[in-house]
Amino acid sequence: MRTKTFPHGIHPDESKQLTADKPLETMPPPEKVFIPLLQHFGSPAEPLVNKGDEVSLGQKIGEGKTLFSASVHSSVSGKVLAVDHYLHPGGNMVPAVTIANDGADRSLFPEKETKDPISLSPEEIREKVKEAGIVGLGGAAFPTSVKLTPPKDKPIDTIIINGCECEPILTADYRLMLEFPEDILKGAEIICKATGANRLLVGIEDNKRSAFEALRKCAQNTRAEIVLLKTKYPQGAEKNLISALLQREVPRGGLPFDVGVMVQNVGTTKAVWEAVSQGIPLYQRAITVSGPGIKEPKNLLVRLGTSFKEAVDFCGGLKGGSNLLVMGGPMMGLSQWSLEVPVVKATSGILAWDAPSPASEYACISCSRCVGHCPMRLVPTQLMKCVKYENLTLAENWGILDCVECGCCQYVCPSKIPLVHWIRWGKNEVMSLKRKKSA
Amino acid sequence: MPEKNNSFIIQSSPHLREKDSVPKIMFSVIISLLPAAFASVYFFRFRAALLLFSCLAASLITEALFLWLRKRPLRYLLDGSAAITGILLAMTLPPSLPLEFAIIGAVVAIGLGKQAFGGLGHNIFNPALVGRAFLQTAFPVAMTTWIPPAMIKVNTATFATPLGNLKFQDAISQGTLTSLEELFWGNVGGCLGETSALALMLGALYLLLRRSIDWRIPVGIILSLSLFTGIFWLTNPGKYASPLFHVLAGSLLIGALFMATDMVTSPISPLGAWIYALGIGLVIGLIRLFGGYAEGVMYSILFMNAFVPLLNKYTRPRILGEERKT
Numbered sequence: 001m002r003t004k005t006f007p008h009g010i011h012p013d014e015s016k017q018l019t020a021d022k023p024l025e026t027m028p029p030p031e032k033v034f035i036p037l038l039q040h041f042g043s044p045a046e047p048l049v050n051k052g053d054e055v056s057l058g059q060k061i062g063e064g065k066t067l068f069s070a071s072v073h074s075s076v077s078g079k080v081l082a083v084d085h086y087l088h089p090g091g092n093m094v095p096a097v098t099i100a101n102d103g104a105d106r107s108l109f110p111e112k113e114t115k116d117p118i119s120l121s122p123e124e125i126r127e128k129v130k131e132a133g134i135v136g137l138g139g140a141a142f143p144t145s146v147k148l149t150p151p152k153d154k155p156i157d158t159i160i161i162n163g164c165e166c167e168p169i170l171t172a173d174y175r176l177m178l179e180f181p182e183d184i185l186k187g188a189e190i191i192c193k194a195t196g197a198n199r200l201l202v203g204i205e206d207n208k209r210s211a212f213e214a215l216r217k218c219a220q221n222t223r224a225e226i227v228l229l230k231t232k233y234p235q236g237a238e239k240n241l242i243s244a245l246l247q248r249e250v251p252r253g254g255l256p257f258d259v260g261v262m263v264q265n266v267g268t269t270k271a272v273w274e275a276v277s278q279g280i281p282l283y284q285r286a287i288t289v290s291g292p293g294i295k296e297p298k299n300l301l302v303r304l305g306t307s308f309k310e311a312v313d314f315c316g317g318l319k320g321g322s323n324l325l326v327m328g329g330p331m332m333g334l335s336q337w338s339l340e341v342p343v344v345k346a347t348s349g350i351l352a353w354d355a356p357s358p359a360s361e362y363a364c365i366s367c368s369r370c371v372g373h374c375p376m377r378l379v380p381t382q383l384m385k386c387v388k389y390e391n392l393t394l395a396e397n398w399g400i401l402d403c404v405e406c407g408c409c410q411y412v413c414p415s416k417i418p419l420v421h422w423i424r425w426g427k428n429e430v431m432s433l434k435r436k437k438s439a
Numbered sequence: 440m441p442e443k444n445n446s447f448i449i450q451s452s453p454h455l456r457e458k459d460s461v462p463k464i465m466f467s468v469i470i471s472l473l474p475a476a477f478a479s480v481y482f483f484r485f486r487a488a489l490l491l492f493s494c495l496a497a498s499l500i501t502e503a504l505f506l507w508l509r510k511r512p513l514r515y516l517l518d519g520s521a522a523i524t525g526i527l528l529a530m531t532l533p534p535s536l537p538l539e540f541a542i543i544g545a546v547v548a549i550g551l552g553k554q555a556f557g558g559l560g561h562n563i564f565n566p567a568l569v570g571r572a573f574l575q576t577a578f579p580v581a582m583t584t585w586i587p588p589a590m591i592k593v594n595t596a597t598f599a600t601p602l603g604n605l606k607f608q609d610a611i612s613q614g615t616l617t618s619l620e621e622l623f624w625g626n627v628g629g630c631l632g633e634t635s636a637l638a639l640m641l642g643a644l645y646l647l648l649r650r651s652i653d654w655r656i657p658v659g660i661i662l663s664l665s666l667f668t669g670i671f672w673l674t675n676p677g678k679y680a681s682p683l684f685h686v687l688a689g690s691l692l693i694g695a696l697f698m699a700t701d702m703v704t705s706p707i708s709p710l711g712a713w714i715y716a717l718g719i720g721l722v723i724g725l726i727r728l729f730g731g732y733a734e735g736v737m738y739s740i741l742f743m744n745a746f747v748p749l750l751n752k753y754t755r756p757r758i759l760g761e762e763r764k765t
Contacts (some may be wrong), residue, residue, distance in 0.1 A: 012455050168455065239759060252760045323448050331453040338447070355448060362461040362518060363560030368653065368707040377756045379707060399758045407453030414459045415560075421451040 003206050005230035006240040008375045010408045012168050012233055012331070014207060018290045018297040019171045024179055026301045027314050029076050029101050033305030034086045034342040035061065037095040040135040041142045042068030044095050053080045057107035058281045061097050064133070070143040070345075071133035073281040075303035076101040089308075089327040089334060089341045096342075099305070110278040117277045118189060122148075125194040125276055132275030133282050133345075138162060138236070138265035139328055141346040144272065147264075148194045150257040157260040158199040160245060161188050161269050163215070164229060164236030166205060167329025170349045172286040173266050175299045177204070177211035181218040184266050187273030188224060191264055200224045201245055202266075207231040233331060234406040238263045240375045252402055267348075282345060289315040291330075293322030293352030302343050308350050309339035324355035331407045362415040370409035370419060376402050380409035380419045387426030392433060395426050403427065461559075464702075465519030467651050471642035472526050472697065478638035479631035482588035483534040487631050491529040493538045497545035498525030505554035520559045524548050527567035530632025530693060531737070532574070535586045540578050544570040564744045565704045568737050575737070585628045600629045602689040605680055606733040616680065622687035632693040643696035652700035655709060659716025660695040660723070661686055667724035685727065694736035695719070704744045711747070711754035718743045 038044035045062030049055055055074045062072035078101045086096035114120065120128070130145035150156055161184065165173040177184060184202075192200055202219070204212045206228050216226045229235050229244055239250045241263060248259040256263055264272075267286055274280040283304055290297035295316030302311055308325070312318060326333035327341075328348050343350075370380035378399050386395035403423050410419045479487040502521035506513055528548050532541055548570025556562040575582045585600055599608060601617035610616040621627050625635025632639070646652045665682035672679045685691065699705060699719055706712050719739045726735025757763065 010457075012457075243759065249760045251762075252758055254760065323446055324450070324454060325447050326454055330455045333452055333454065335449050335452075335454065336447060337449050355450070355454065358450075359456070359460060360514065362515075363558065365461060365464075365560045365702045366705070366707050367464070367702045368712075371707050371756065372709075376759045378758060379755060381707065382751070382755075398755060399761075402758050402760070405452070407455075410453050411455055412457050412459075414457075414461050414464055416456065416460065418451060420453065424451070 003228045003230040004244045005232055005235065006244040006375060008373050008377065008408070009232045009234060009240070010373050010411050011231075012411060014231070015169045016171050016174070016207065018169065019288055019299050020174060022175075022297070022299050024172070024175045024286055024299045024301050027303070027306065027311065029103075029105070029303045030306045030310045031101055032081070033075050033099050033101065033303060034307065035072060035075065035097045035099065035305040036086060036088050036342065036344055037062040037072055037097065038088065039072060039141060039304070039345040040064075040070040041140060042066065042070070045069055045072045047083050047095065047097060049080050049083065049097060051080055051083055054078070055080060055099060057105050058109050058283050060133070060281070064143070068143060068146060070135050070145075071131065072097075073133055073283050074099055075283040075305050077104050077106040078102040087338060087341050089336060089344060089347065091334065109280050114277055114279070118193060120193070120276065122194045122196070125190055128276045128279070129272055132271070132280065134268060134271045134275055135282070135345050136265055137267035137271065137285060137345065137348070139332065139346055139348050144264075144268055147262065148191070150195065150262070154257040155260060156195040156197045156257060156262050158201060158246065158262075159188060159192050159195065159197045160241060160261060160263045161200070161202040161266055162236050162238075162241060162263050163202055163204040163208070163211065163266045164241060165208070166231075166233045166236040167331055167333075167348075168233070169290050169351055170288045170329050171290070172288045172299050172348060174208050174211050176266050176270055176286050177208070178214050180270055181214045183270045183273045185215065185218050185222060185224055186277070187269035187271070188264070189222075190272055190276050191262070191269065195262055197262065198223075202226045203229050203235075203241055203245055205229050205231040205235055233408065234375055234404070237375060237404055237406055239404070252399070285343070285345065285347070287311070287343060287347055288349040290349065291326075291351035291353040293319050293324070293354060295319055304345060305342045307339065308336065308341050308343065311343060311350055312339060312352070318352055321354045322352040324353055326351040331411070332405065359416040361417060364415055364417060367414055369412040369414065373408045373412050375406060375408060376404060378403060380423065381417075383426060384417060384419050384422040387422045387429070392426065392430050396430050400426050400430055462518045464651050465523055467646060467649055468523050468697070469519060469526065471646045472523070472530070474638040474641045475530060475632050475635060475693065476526060478625055478635040479530065479534075482590070482625060482634050483586070483631060484589050486534045489538060490532055490534065490536065490541050490631060491526060493541050494529035494532075494545045495522060495525035497542040498522065498528070498549050501546045501549040502554070505550060505558070509554070509558070511558065515559065518559060521549060524553065524566045524570075527697060528570045531567065531571045531630050531690060533582060533585055533630055535584055536574075536581055540574060540581055543577070544574040547573040560703055562703060563747070564741055565698055565701050568698060568741050571737055572741060587628050588626055588634065590626055600633070600689065600733065601627050602727065602733040605688075606727070611677060611680065616684070617688065619683060619687060622684070630690060633690045636687050636692050639692045639696055646700075652696070653705065653712050655712040656700045656705060656716045657695040659713050660691075660699060660720040663717040663720030664691065664724050667721055668728065671728060679728070685724070689734045690736040691723065694740055698736070699740050699743075704747060706747050706750045706754065708751065708754040708756050710756070711750035714750055714754065715743050715747065718746070
């Protein structure tokens with residue numbers, strides 16, 4: 001079968017065999033959970049509980065009150081120990097609720113099962129998704145209810161369910177597709193309903209053929225088209241996925257709805273189904289705990305707020321000599337300095353390995369490999385030089401804000417220049433300059 | 440605040456890197472030059488070996504000296520780039536050139552051609568060609584005196600290169616034009632690296648397979664030179680040599696495969712690379728057919744090197760989602 005793809009990109013070692021055949025295992029809830037009130041793109045949720053309160057599983061403990069925010073729910077039943085600040089995997093201290101688990105898992109859901117979820121109106125669906133605190137589970141953690149509300153003048157004709165999981169090592173999405181294909185397809189139908197889209201595509205890389213088969217079997221007699229894509233990083237990057245599947249280009253600075261498309265991750269789609277059909281809030285998620293530094297790599301269903309340490313210990317602990325701990329994939333993940341951070345909605349994986357000491361850096365030799373691999377077709381070396389020599393106007397003209405920080409350029413750079421680091425810094429500088437100008 | 444675990448390092452993503460590196464690329468270029476270097480020693484014996492060794496040594500010493508003066512780490516000496524410049528320079532010299540001239544050429548190549556701009560990655564012109572251009576101007580006679588390969592026994596004191604023969608001795612009407620077969624195997628007069636087309640292509644094939652050089656550049660140069668010389672050949676084959684002759688003769692192949700493809704001094708965008716390559720081929724054709732020199736590869740590459748910053752500026756690839764220019 002001919003697989004679809006996008007130009008450029010890279011082929012890093014996948015290392016998915018570590019966990020690909022390991023079914024999702026439900027990790028027992030921990031003694032204590034640390035639930036940040038900021039687990040999404042936007043402003044923190046406002047706490048609804050106080051120290052000493054008794055909470056039940058799935059109870060809303062933080063309310064997203066602004067437009068760009070999301071509600072947060074308790075992932076255990078028990079007693080609130082503290083409402084203060086806690087370390088977030090993003091590297092900063094954020095408002096958080098600490099809850100002692102009483103082990104009873106008293107829950108409020110399913111309140112009442114929705115008889116016929118597909119007959120709900122778009123507004124009802126969005127309300128349920130918002131109530132469940134769902135955010136994009138691919139890693140960006142954008143509030144899903146906001147995403148499901150595109151501007152009136154931008155009709156959505158196609159929904160793409162993103163099952164690429166193009167990051168090496170991660171396999172949680174693969175397991176979700178393999179084990180819950182029906183939930184994912186039903187969730188996708190709900191999303192179509194909420195947006196009025198007619199066409200439904202599910203994109204899967206061809207290294208996950210069993211998931212492709214599982215979904216295709218379920219999709220018979222539905223409108224869902226399951227499409228096989230070439231295994232290439234970053235196949236799952238929104239704009240590249242859209243270009244691979246539909247040959248549509250999202251305009252610079254634009255969003256998928258500008259070309260009538262909405263992309264949702266498979267995990268998000270499953271969460272939408274659970275929220276809309278049974279009123280289950282987002283209190284747990286699938287993650288991959290893996291990498292050469294983990295003794296027994298696994299795919300887990302973990303409660304949000306579980307510390308990395310407990311999740312890693314549940315997988316046999318760290319091997320000696322592991323000096324790199326990453327949340328997310330090895331290409332775009334965030335390195336962590338502590339195991340004491342909690343699993344949040346954006347945690348797609350916890351990876352550990354022994355990173356080699358940084359290779360010596362050389363000057364750019366204009367080999368143009370970064371240009372030949374950039375999926376956004378930028379000139380990373382030029383952007384790096386613009387930032388280094390503080391010419392931000394030029395950096396902006398050369399498209400620094402179009403960079404998605406996928407890391408292909410730095411992966412291939414023979415001079416070992418930290419290109420993404422320079423570009424990320426430059427993006428911040430350009431944005432703050434813009435804010436100053438508009439203020 | 441949780442305790443900091445000192446065993447974890449913090450770094451910015453991506454956390455994976457390909458194994459290829461600048462020294463690996465440079466050493467692959469050195470390896471790819473070996474067939475041609477051996478061929479030159481085969482054809483010109485001890486002279487070739489001496490020239491290669493002097494240029495290599497002089498380049499490395501000059502590089503070390505400049506790194507020391509500029510207070511740069513000496514490990515840059517081991518990146519292999521200075522060695523390439525030395526070997527490449529030697530490959531562009533006539534085998535009879537006095538060694539002291541060759542050494543001066545190497546010092547100029549590294550000092551003026553590379554380190555004066557800030558070292559590896561910062562030079563505008565191909566360093567080996569800067570060295571050669573200097574020698575051509577400073578010692579014009581020595582740089583255009585040729586000896587025959589060791590296999591050819593001639594009685595005349597002077598010996599012409601195939602291109603010199605074509606240009607200044609009316610080789611086509613005299614019927615003395617060098618055969619394509621001899622050009623291919625390399626049993627002809629010329630610079631060290633101009634002789635064997637086969638050895639050069641073998642080396643370049645390795646670089647192409649390894650993706651150390653951009654295929655567009657040699658293809659573009661050969662294409663535009665063939666087109667240009669082909670038009671004249673078709674109109675008057677009694678006066679002009681065939682495109683194949685032009686491609687195989689002189690320093691076209693070493694220039695197109697190893698000099699013009701120098702990463703530092705060639706464009707970074709695919710479109711830029713095409714314009715650069717087509718430009719080089721065209722200028723070579725103009726010099727060879729209508730210029731005062733028999734050969735024009737060196738000046739063409741240096742000429743187009745000068746345009747690389749401009750090409751980089753005006754051939755930025757279209758960003759994904761950017762409106763197509765109409």
